[in-house]
């Protein structure tokens with residue numbers, strides 16, 4: 001299989017050291033089909049064991065490996081080097097989140113927002129003797145929103161999360177919509193009150209960046225706009 005030589009310029013940063021971030025170059029020869037994640041793993045194994053990045057499934061399922069390759073937010077495990085159209089590739093951590101080290105960002109703020117929207121079912125009435133079944137025809141609105149893998153790509157491209165850390169953000173608001181539209185849930189009024197604010201659905205700039213970037217096809221902006229329609233208009 002033909003190979004090609006790439007230069008990966010990776011942003012390095014160790015905040016506790018007090019040193020400013022810097023780019024470090026690594027050269028490697030790879031065959032077609034090799035992803036950014038595989039390239040980083042090879043660099044870590046063969047050239048620099050100190051390079052830090054996060055991954056788990058290697059198959060676009062766990063959401064751990066989102067980063068920025070040549071200016072575009074993407075999952076490193078599904079971005080092929082040859083597909084980037086150049087042999088000089090910069091790799092950076094997700095913006096809008098604190099860097100822990102190199103390409104590893106602190107996900108606490110992002111995950112806390114997801115907890116704030118009560119991401120669990122609150123069904124009405126007593127528990128049934130067996131599970132609560134959903135008719136497939138009642139599942140079409142919520143189902144696409146269950147595909148979120150919490151990779152934070154949407155958070156990284158949202159202009160509002162970049163300027164207001166209090167904003168719930170597209171992932172949390174998509175999660176909110178997933179439970180708001182679940183036919184088994186009975187807490188719509190409380191759920192709508194949770195996001196009826198400038199840090200909730202009214203804070204969105206409606207630029208659709210989140211919906212365009214989501215690797216799983218979730219459309220947070222659509223959910224936000226539909227939720228706005230269900231919230232009483234502000235005076």
Ligand code: FES
Nearest residue numbers: 058062063065077
């Ligand atoms: S390693 Fe799991 S999504 Fe990339």
